[in-house]
Structure formats: structure tokens, C-alpha cells
Amino acid sequence: MKQVIAFIIALLCALCALAQTEAPDSISTHELQEIVIQAPKVIRKADMDVYHPSKSAVENSKNGMQLLRNIMIPTLTVNDALGSISAAGQSVQVRINGRLATIEQVKALLPETIKRVEWIDNPGLRYNGANYVLNVIVANPTLGGSLMLQAKPALNQKWGYYQGDAKLNIGRAQWSVGGYFKLTDEIKAHREYEETFTYPNGTSLTRKETPLGGEIDNSQGAAWITYNYIKPDTTIFYVSLQANRNFSDKWQFNGLLNLSNGDDDIDLMDSSGRIGTTPSFSAYLEQHFAHKQTLVVDFSASMYAGHSYSDYVEKYPGSTHLINDIHTYIKDRNQAYGLEANYIKQWRASRFTAGVSYTANRNRSTYENLDGAVFHQRQDKAYFFAEYFHRINNVTLTGGIGAQYTSFLFKETNQGSHSWNLRPQAIATYSPHRNHQLRLSFTSWQSAPSLAETNIAPQQLDGFQWRIGNPNLKTSSSYMLSLRYSYNLPRISGSFGVRGFTSPNAITPYLYWDKDRLITSYENSKGLQNISFWFAPQIEAIPSWLVISGTIQYRAERMKGNTYKLYNHCWSGDVSAMVTHWGFTLGFQYVRAQRDLWGEKISWGEDISVIDLSYNWKNWEFSGGMILPFGKYDQGSRSLSKWNTNEMHMRLDMRMPYISISYNLQWGRQKRGAHKKINAEASVDTSTAGGR
Structure with missing residues (x-):
């Protein structure tokens, strides 16, 4: 891997040198009669970078996801084949005209x-x-409609993605109806797993799992209908109704356990999954007043009805006698409601924003394996904030303060907690030139404990491992200080910087022995600290033909629990290349996932590669590609606990060729979508069963 990273660095440096010897052409020119207007590809503002899609990027895209991929924003990883967006190994909040949005x-x-x-x-x-x-800004004319269809099946697996969406514009209103279905069924998989248990008396037992096969299911879908009403500069109203269905979310691994104490080998089957439906509703109102004042209100609600389960079975080969036969089955009937209101006042060089939000979660879990025992949990969050932004010549300053109140309670035991937490923020930006920017920022946020982390119902994981939540957890706070330098040079742009992070009371899992049972529970730890350095360039290597973008990041971190202190350092990154000409687009992407230390475990996501070739013809796009054309799929974790050390690698048969057909039909002029500035949070909780 170090050789691959070194090669990427050398390639990017060489291309940087090449780019600087060529004539500048990163400026797009638009002619209007006798006036020529020039605008940079990326505009560095005090609080964001603004990208305007090029003509070729639009022409070679048939949906919004493909356009984001073709823009190739440095540090941003857009995987159209797998339907994911991330940055430097972290999640990205996606919005459309300011409102929270899904990938679909x-x-x-x-x-x-x-x-x-x-x-x-x-x-x-x-x-x-x-x-x-x-934040994707969509601003369209006022009449017409559109129909968008896409089908992307794999050629050798039961895997695919299918979506349709239709929009109809009537005066100031727009109706939209659509749906998608993602198929992942019986994908062959296996698990490489070895663990050592150390007992309080100093003795130990090692179990090595020889994989005997397995499979992964993850089929899901959704349908939605939305309504927009826009009276320019006065009123915006938006309402949506959506239903998500998790048809089958299951993984199953079979293996042969070899024990270090000399006992006979053991056959095992380890399986868990979730099935459920989540209908949701959202309503938004934005009202503009005189003197550049705006009031925005958002309401959302969602419900979840479903179940999660886990099955763990051990037996001797060729025998029908079961050594361990463990089953967990949890029915959830959960609800979430959110309401948020913001007031915004703007001046020529400044902006003031104040807001308040309230979120309520009401969870009801029935444990069928515990004779139908029912647990009720309620969680309430209230958040208040005020933020002021001001620009002085080449310097912009932003300062704000927020406060969050969190409360949760288990009805059956009357256990729970409540807390107040402050959330300060400050940002200073210096832009001596439109192509250069230096930004220093300090941010903070809170993380409330989840349903799974606080639920006191005991769950058995295998022959002697159990998981029990902690109802006494407190909301944790996180703080981040970052320094970033961004640049635009002829045919090269990007950023590099350093970021420091601390969470002094992070909610993390920990292990302890209770007689002959090894318990996984959760605690407010003594903190996680890390520092990251990153470099993210984008290079137009061959004008109008070849663009290369990449990110390389080094991260060092320390995790302290009440009984341990652990360290971790890792390299991660990605590289993308795109060749566009004659209506064809050839894309390549490789991602090495970030290795994260959390509690007593290091975990990593997907190491993945994708290659894709597409051709655009009129309203159609035809493409074909392969997921994981080289390398080996790897997603896993490594436990560093003194009571249980283990390493797990999940391997999937992901070398999948696929084809894709997209069709876009448009008529008339397209209605502008609602520009939603805020979103009330209403994310419904779900239980988790199993989890060896």
C-alpha cells in the first residue's frame, strides 16, 4: 500500500509541474454582445467553495450524482456505482437547495x-x-416537466439499482413523484476471524475461525411524492411524503472453530439482520419580509415498524446436538418528530442567524426472546443558537454560540439522564486574492447516546459474550480546530491543511468480565484525540480531456478509557481519473478507507476500486464498468482489549461487471425547486441485534 501511495504522490507532483508549464486555461469565457465575462471554475468564499459545472460536465451526465462525480471536487469521493458520497473517510451531509436530501x-x-x-x-x-x-443549488424556469429513468444491473450477481422520477410544473407549483429499488441478494461472502480471550485469572483461550462460506443481502427501496410552491422573493412552501422499505438486510457467516485448549472443532453459523418500513413526512415554509429579513420553519416526522434479529449456533461436525443455540428477536415501533425555526437578517457585508429546534424520539422495543418483555425509551433534544458573520475587506469573521439540552428516560426502570452542553464556534478567513484563501476555524458539537447504547435489555452474542446498554450515559461533546489553505492555479486547484480533534467524554464500548460472562457495555470515556494532515489536489492534466483528483491523509490518534490507553496512526486516501472526449467518459477510482480508533477497536470501511466507461447520445446514456477490477474487498475491525483481542476481515465477491442505461426526457421549461434553508431533525431509532 505504501508503494501505491508513493506512486500517487509522484504522479500528482509530476502533473503539477506539467500543469504549471502550460498556458492558463482554467478560466471559462462567456460572450454577451461586446462584453466578455470571465469566471473561475471554483470561487472561494468565506464560508464555502462554489463550483459551477462546466458544459462538458453537464453534457456527460444524466443525473445529479453523475454530475457531482464529473465536477471532481478535491477531497470529495463520489461513487456513482455504489451510491455513496464521502470526504476524507467521513460522512457528507447532502442538501438540495438547502434542505437535507438523500442520495436517491x-x-x-x-x-x-x-x-x-x-x-x-x-x-x-x-x-x-x-x-x-x-449543497446542490437547482434554479430552473417555470414551465414544463421531465422524466428520468435508470437501470444498472450486474451481469454476474443479484445486484442492481433501478430508479424513476417524474416532475410536472404548473404555474408556481411543481409536483414530483418517484421511487428506487436497490437489489443486493445472496452475494457470496466469508469472514476471516481470530480472537483470544484472556480471563481475570490470567489464562487464555484462542478461537480461530476457518471460513466455510456465507452471504450478504441488502435489498431496499423507497417511493416519494413532493410538492413545491414558490412565489419569488416572498414565499416558499415545500411538503413531501416518503416511504422507505428495508426488504432484506442480512449477513450470514459459516465457519469451523478451532480451539487452543484442544477441544474438538466446532461448526458455527452466525447471522443477523433487519427488516422494516419507515414512512416519513416533511413540511417547510420560508417567508421573506422587508429589510432583508427571513423566517423559516421546518417540521418532520418519521415512524419505524420492523424487527431485528440474530442467530448464533454452535455444534460438533456431523452431530445434531447443539452446543449453543442463541436467538435474539426485537420488534421496534419507534417514532421521531422534529421542529426547527430560524430567523435570518442580512446586511451588505454581514449576516445574523438565530434559531431553535426540538427533536423527540419515542421508542418501543419488544424482546420476543425474553418472553415478550417490552422496553420504552423517550429522548428529547432542544437546541438554541445564534451566529454572526461579517466581512471586512479581505477578512471575514464568523462567531456563534449554541446550547443543547438532552434528556432520555427508560419508562420501565425510571433510569435515564439529562444534561446541558454549550457549542461555541469561530471562523476567520483571509483571502488576499480570489485564487488563494487561508481559513482558521474552531467548531464543536454534541452526540447523544443511541437506543442500542442505553438499552438495558441483555443480548447474548455467543456462548459467553453478552451486550448490555448503559442508561447512565451522558451526552458527549466534540471540538475541532482546523487550518486550511486553498488555491487556484492554472489547471490545478485544491487544498491542504491540518485538523485537530478531541472528544473528552466520547461514548465508547468497553469490555469487562462478570463471572464467566464477557460483557460489552458503554461508557463516557476519558477521551479521544487525533490530528490529521491532508493534501487534496485536482489537476487538469490534458485540457478538456484528462482530469485527475486525489486525497492523501495521515492521521494519528489516542484513545483513553477508564481502564486503557491506546494509539493508532494510518494513511488513507483516494485517487480518481476521468477522460472525456467525443461523448465518451472513462472514469477510474480507488479508495483506501480510513482506519478509525474508537473505544478499544480499530475499524475500517470498504477498500474499493471502480472503473466505468459511458457514452451519451441524445437523451440516453449507456455505460458499463466493473466494481473492484483489482485488489480484494476488505471491511473489518481489530479489537485491542486486554480481555478480548481479535481481528476480523469481511470479504465479499464484489468483482462485478455491470451495465447501466439512463434516459432523460424534458419538455417545456423546468420549474425551480424549493430553496430550503433549514431542516428539523427526525431520525427514527432502531434496535440492533447480535454483533459478534
């Missing part, structure tokens, strides 16, 4: 209607703790 809603956007993309790598208080924010 991004895919339903017409590329021609996307006017600009706002990349916010240091979100303010009103984004409520997001790592990054990607």
Missing part, C-alpha cells in the same frame, strides 16, 4: 438544472454538527 434525491436531479454546487468543509452551527456539507 440527488440522482433524481437533472444535470441541466444544477446551477452551482456549494462545498462547505467547515459547517456552521445551523448544520448541527455535520462533518461536511454539499
Whole structure:
């Protein structure tokens, strides 16, 4: 891997040198009669980077996701084949015209209607703790409609993605109806797993699992209908109704356990999954008043009805006698409601924003394996904030303060907690030139304990491992200080910087022995600290033909629990290349996932590669590609606990060739979508069963 990273660095440096010897052509020119207007590809603003899609990027895209991929924003990883967006190994909050959006809603956007993309790598208080924010601005004319269809099946697996969306514009209103289905069924998988248990008396037992096969299911879908009403500069109203269905979310691994104490080998089957439906409703109102004042109100609600389960079976080969036969079955009937209101006042060089939000979660879990025992949990969060932004020549300053109140309670035991937490923020930006920017920022946010972390119902994981939640957990606070330098040079742009993070009372899992049972529970630890250095360039290696983008990041971190102190350091990154000409687009992407230390475990996501070739013809796009053309799929973890050390690698048969057909039909002029500035949070909780 070090050789691959070294090669990427050498390649990017060579291309940088090449780019600087060529004539500048990163400026797009638009002619209007006798006036020539020039605008940079990326505009560095005090609180965001603004990207305007090029003509070729629009022409070679058939949906919003493909356009985001073709823009190739440095540090941003857009995987259209797998339907994911991330940045430097962290999640990205996606918005459309300011309102929170799903990947499927991004895919339903017409590329021609996307006017600009706002990349916010240091979100303010009103984004409520997001790592990054990607805001797609859609501004369309007022009449017409559109129909968008896409099918992307794999050729050798039961895997595929299918979506349709139709929009109809009537005067100031727009109706939209659509749906998607993602198929992942019986994908072959296996697990490489070895663990050592150390007992309090110093003795130990090692179990090595020889994989005997397995499979992964993850089929899901959704349907939605939305309504927009826009009276320019006066009123915006938006309402949506959506239903999500998790048809089958299951993984199963079979293996042969070899024990270090000399006992006979053991056959095992380890399986868990979840099935459920989540209907949701959202309503939004934005009202503009005189003197550049705006009041925005958002309401959302969601419900979840479903179940999660886990099955763990051990037996001797060739025998029908079961050594362990463990089954967990949890029915959830959970609800979530959110309400948020913001007041915004703007002046020529400044902006003031104040807001309040309230979120309520009401959870009801029935444990069928515990004779139908019922547990009720209620959680309430209230958040208040005020933020002021001011520009003075080349310097802009942003300061704000927020306060969050969190309370949760288990009805059956009357156990729970409540707390107040402050959330300060400050950002200073210096832009001596439109092509250079230096930003220093300090942000903070809170993380409330989840249903799984606080639920006191005991769950058995295998022959002697159990999981029990902790109802006495407190809301944790996180703080981040970052320094970033961004640049635009002829045919090269990007950023590099350093980021420091601390969470002094992070909620993390920990292990302890209770007689002959090894318990996994949760605690407010003594803190996680890390520091990251990153470099993210984008290079137009061959004008109008070849663009290369990449990110390389080094991260060092320390985790302290009440009984341990652990360290971790790792390299991670990604590289993308795109060749575009004659209507063809050839894309390549490789991602090495970030290795994260959390509690007593290091975990990593997908190491993945994708190659894709597409051709655009009129309203059609035809493409084919392969997921994981080289390398080996790896997703896993490594436990560093003194009571249980283990390493797990999940391997999937992901070397999948696929084809894709997209069709876009447009008529008349397209209605502008609602520009939603805020979102009331109403994320419904779900239980988790199993989890060896």
C-alpha cells in the first residue's frame, strides 16, 4: 500500500509541474454582445467553495450524482456505482437547495438544472454538527416537466439499482413523484476471524475461525411524492411524503472453530439482520419580509415498524446436538418528530442567524426472546443558537454560540439522564486574492447516546459474550480546530491543511468480565484525540480531456478509557481519473478507507476500486464498468482489549461487471425547486441485534 501511495504522490507532483508549464486555461469565457465575462471554475468564499459545472460536465451526465462525480471536487469521493458520497473517510451531509436530501434525491436531479454546487468543509452551527456539507443549488424556469429513468444491473450477481422520477410544473407549483429499488441478494461472502480471550485469572483461550462460506443481502427501496410552491422573493412552501422499505438486510457467516485448549472443532453459523418500513413526512415554509429579513420553519416526522434479529449456533461436525443455540428477536415501533425555526437578517457585508429546534424520539422495543418483555425509551433534544458573520475587506469573521439540552428516560426502570452542553464556534478567513484563501476555524458539537447504547435489555452474542446498554450515559461533546489553505492555479486547484480533534467524554464500548460472562457495555470515556494532515489536489492534466483528483491523509490518534490507553496512526486516501472526449467518459477510482480508533477497536470501511466507461447520445446514456477490477474487498475491525483481542476481515465477491442505461426526457421549461434553508431533525431509532 505504501508503494501505491508513493506512486500517487509522484504522479500528482509530476502533473503539477506539467500543469504549471502550460498556458492558463482554467478560466471559462462567456460572450454577451461586446462584453466578455470571465469566471473561475471554483470561487472561494468565506464560508464555502462554489463550483459551477462546466458544459462538458453537464453534457456527460444524466443525473445529479453523475454530475457531482464529473465536477471532481478535491477531497470529495463520489461513487456513482455504489451510491455513496464521502470526504476524507467521513460522512457528507447532502442538501438540495438547502434542505437535507438523500442520495436517491440527488440522482433524481437533472444535470441541466444544477446551477452551482456549494462545498462547505467547515459547517456552521445551523448544520448541527455535520462533518461536511454539499449543497446542490437547482434554479430552473417555470414551465414544463421531465422524466428520468435508470437501470444498472450486474451481469454476474443479484445486484442492481433501478430508479424513476417524474416532475410536472404548473404555474408556481411543481409536483414530483418517484421511487428506487436497490437489489443486493445472496452475494457470496466469508469472514476471516481470530480472537483470544484472556480471563481475570490470567489464562487464555484462542478461537480461530476457518471460513466455510456465507452471504450478504441488502435489498431496499423507497417511493416519494413532493410538492413545491414558490412565489419569488416572498414565499416558499415545500411538503413531501416518503416511504422507505428495508426488504432484506442480512449477513450470514459459516465457519469451523478451532480451539487452543484442544477441544474438538466446532461448526458455527452466525447471522443477523433487519427488516422494516419507515414512512416519513416533511413540511417547510420560508417567508421573506422587508429589510432583508427571513423566517423559516421546518417540521418532520418519521415512524419505524420492523424487527431485528440474530442467530448464533454452535455444534460438533456431523452431530445434531447443539452446543449453543442463541436467538435474539426485537420488534421496534419507534417514532421521531422534529421542529426547527430560524430567523435570518442580512446586511451588505454581514449576516445574523438565530434559531431553535426540538427533536423527540419515542421508542418501543419488544424482546420476543425474553418472553415478550417490552422496553420504552423517550429522548428529547432542544437546541438554541445564534451566529454572526461579517466581512471586512479581505477578512471575514464568523462567531456563534449554541446550547443543547438532552434528556432520555427508560419508562420501565425510571433510569435515564439529562444534561446541558454549550457549542461555541469561530471562523476567520483571509483571502488576499480570489485564487488563494487561508481559513482558521474552531467548531464543536454534541452526540447523544443511541437506543442500542442505553438499552438495558441483555443480548447474548455467543456462548459467553453478552451486550448490555448503559442508561447512565451522558451526552458527549466534540471540538475541532482546523487550518486550511486553498488555491487556484492554472489547471490545478485544491487544498491542504491540518485538523485537530478531541472528544473528552466520547461514548465508547468497553469490555469487562462478570463471572464467566464477557460483557460489552458503554461508557463516557476519558477521551479521544487525533490530528490529521491532508493534501487534496485536482489537476487538469490534458485540457478538456484528462482530469485527475486525489486525497492523501495521515492521521494519528489516542484513545483513553477508564481502564486503557491506546494509539493508532494510518494513511488513507483516494485517487480518481476521468477522460472525456467525443461523448465518451472513462472514469477510474480507488479508495483506501480510513482506519478509525474508537473505544478499544480499530475499524475500517470498504477498500474499493471502480472503473466505468459511458457514452451519451441524445437523451440516453449507456455505460458499463466493473466494481473492484483489482485488489480484494476488505471491511473489518481489530479489537485491542486486554480481555478480548481479535481481528476480523469481511470479504465479499464484489468483482462485478455491470451495465447501466439512463434516459432523460424534458419538455417545456423546468420549474425551480424549493430553496430550503433549514431542516428539523427526525431520525427514527432502531434496535440492533447480535454483533459478534
